[in-house]
Structure formats: C-alpha cells, structure tokens
Amino acid sequence: MARATIHNRQDSLERALQLFWQKGFHATSLKDLEKALDMRPGSIYATFGSKDGLFQESMERYARLGLAEFERTLHAYPSPLAGLAAYLRGLGGLRDRELPSRACMLVKSLLELGEREQAAWRKAADLLAGMEERFIDRFDAAQQIGELDSRLDPVRLGRRLQAEVMGLRAFAQRDVDSATVHALAEDMALSLEALRKDGVTDKR
Amino acid sequence: MARATIHNRQDSLERALQLFWQKGFHATSLKDLEKALDMRPGSIYATFGSKDGLFQESMERYARLGLAEFERTLHAYPSPLAGLAAYLRGLGGLRDRELPSRACMLVKSLLELGEREQAAWRKAADLLAGMEERFIDRFDAAQQIGELDSRLDPVRLGRRLQAEVMGLRAFAQRDVDSATVHALAEDMALSLEALRKDGVTDKR
DNA sequence: GCTGTACTTGAGTGATTGTTCAATATAGAG
C-alpha cells in the first residue's frame, strides 16, 4: 500500500539518546543528529516532530532503561537494603564501562534546561520524581519486613539516596580514577547498610 | 591621558556570573550579555576577549566568592566537624534565598561542557578539586584535634562530602519544597556529626 | 581649547541554528 520505513524507530531513538546524553540538549545540533541517525531533516521531523520532541523521547527511553536495570539489580537480592547497596556499588563502576557520560542524563537536563525548554525540564523533573518513588518504595519494603527501624522515614531516606546517586554520578564526571569512584560508592553503600536493624540476618 | 572606563570590571563580571549561573554557557547568548552588562559587543570583547573567556572568569569569581562564604561559616565554629555540618545546614536554605540557580555553577558547567569547550571544562574541574581539598583539609584538622577517629580517611570523607553537596544542590534544582531541602540537608549534617568520636565535647 | 589616546559603538561578517516543503523514490495492492 505504501513505501516501507527503512529506519527502526527504537534504533534511531537509541542513537539520539547516546548523542543527547553525551553532549546535552544545546550542544547537540541537528547536523549531529542527521549524521548519527543517518536521516535527513525531513525524515527526522516526520518521525519525531521536533528536536525538543526527540529529546524528550530520548529522556523517556533513558529513564525506562535505567529503571529496568535498577529493578534487575534489586531482583538479585531478597533484601531491599542489600539491593539498594548493590545498586550503589554497581555505580562505582561508572568509570569502567564506556558510556556517553558518567552523569545521569536526567540530572544533566535538569541543570541545563530552563524556562525556554519548560516541557523538557518538566519531563526530566517528573522522571526523577518517579525514580525517587522507587527508592522510597524499597525503604518502605525494608521497613515492613523489619529490616529497617520503624522510626526512620522512608521518604527522607529515599530522597537522601537519590541525592547521593546524583552526587556520586556528578562527582564521577570529574577526571578522577575509577578506584576513587569505587571507594566513594563503597562508602555510600556502607552507610546505607548501616541502617540495617541490629539482629537482622543478611539473607544475600 | 585617555578616555576613562565607564564600566567597573568586577561589576560586569558579577552580572555575567548571574546570567551564566542561571542559564548555563550555551543558553546564554551574547545578546543576553550585552543587555545584562549594558555593553556593546566591541566593549565586551575588548574587556574579556571572548564569550569563553568571560565564562571562565565568571566561574573563577563564583568559586572565589563561594569559598569565601564557606570559610566564613567555618570560622564561626571552633570545631571543624561542627563547621562542616553548619555549612550543610546552610545549604538547606537554598530554596529560601533568591538565586540564579540552586545547583552549583561548577557542577552545571562540568555536566554541560564537553570536548569543544575543553579549557572551560578543565577550569570547572580544577575549581571543584580545590573545593575538595578544602573539605579534606577540614577532616584532617578534625582528626588532629582528636574529633575524628584516626582510622577514618580524610580524603575519602572529603570526597564523600563533596558528592553530598553536589547531590543536595542538584536535588534542590527539582521543584521541591523548601522544607524538603532543609530536611535533606539536616539528614546529611546529622550523618556528618555522627562521625564525631564518642567522648568529644561539642564546643560550639 | 587643542591634541592624543584609549574606550565605546553598532553595523556588518560568515557560519550555523532549527525547521519547512515541494519533489522524488519505493513499496504493496489491484
């Protein structure tokens, strides 16, 4: 009935994500995107509407994949606190993998964007709020199985953890050794594990 | 002997700093700067060389003023640990003051800039390294007066604190209540104070 | 009041920005 598409949407989105994650919104030009996606402007606009739209879809993909990896880590540990600590230790390896950036793309966007890109800024803020909810949910679970002192506030702990992750990843964006990042992540993980109520057996 | 300058250099720099801190490097155009400094392009280039140069000088000013405020807080407390905790609590008020941004300008730059702005990126990284040194120095001092367990590593503690500050300020860039930021800063301050060796009297 | 010097101006530079759209190409249906 019509001409078939030669570009896979998810594939194009992944390439755009890599570019945006590395260079940020403003420093990524449409020329860059044309090259990375191997598409001409018309095709890009027909598929994604605008640079801003493509950027927002990239952030959504980033958050979806990041959350999936987070959940995968959690599932490997029956204990919520142990899962969160393992997630932190995993971030210690940020300098070992080859990534577009060590920093979180959502945080980069939150700091880079302003009023002029309000919609994209909102999206970044909302996606981060979703991640915060997941953190809080895990502290809640830890409390329900008696792993965490009932006097502690899961909401505050969740926000604290998000701030720690933001800080760890921003710090890793500096030109520091992999060992330094590993040590920092380890210290954060230890602090988190110190929350474990005395007498609770580690069931890893 | 010649025509007098009508613009104060420090004053112009302060205005540029406010703009860059709020909007970031890429989103700040020369038009914006012309308006904020009330200077025409020729004057700006005669005085600061380039947009990149002006940006780097702005970062230097930012770091100098920020460090001065940090030292002022420290001087109000005879105990190093108490001083650092007070600094964290002060950051809890980020949402109360009217600032160009809640996030640290150096972190914003570290995350926004890339290879194309290598010199400015380096400057941001170096200035952050300088701040890290100050943190480490305070933990060192705490250790020397016996306020801090001698088995703890001041370098790791200093880096951890910098990551916490980065995280706190990035978190505060989200659309959260002032109370939420205060609570987060309080939790971080409490963790820091918990490092105080048992038996050491608080001399605040 | 004149002169020399340094500061300031602003129109203009070429390059690059995100975006549009008429033309073209290509697949499947008949």
Next chain:
DNA sequence: CTCTATATTGAACAATCACTCAAGTACAGC
C-alpha cells in the same frame, strides 16, 4: 504492469550565533 500511499530527500528559509573593526567619542595633559 499501473496506481496509490507513504517514506525520504535536500535545497532553501529566516533567525540567530559568536565575533570584528572602522568610525566615533570623551577624557587627561598641555
């Protein structure tokens, strides 16, 4: 094959980008 529907192209667009420089301006010293 022809026809139709849709994917794709890429030249062209106006706007904006960082930046330059010749001309104009105003002050200090004489």
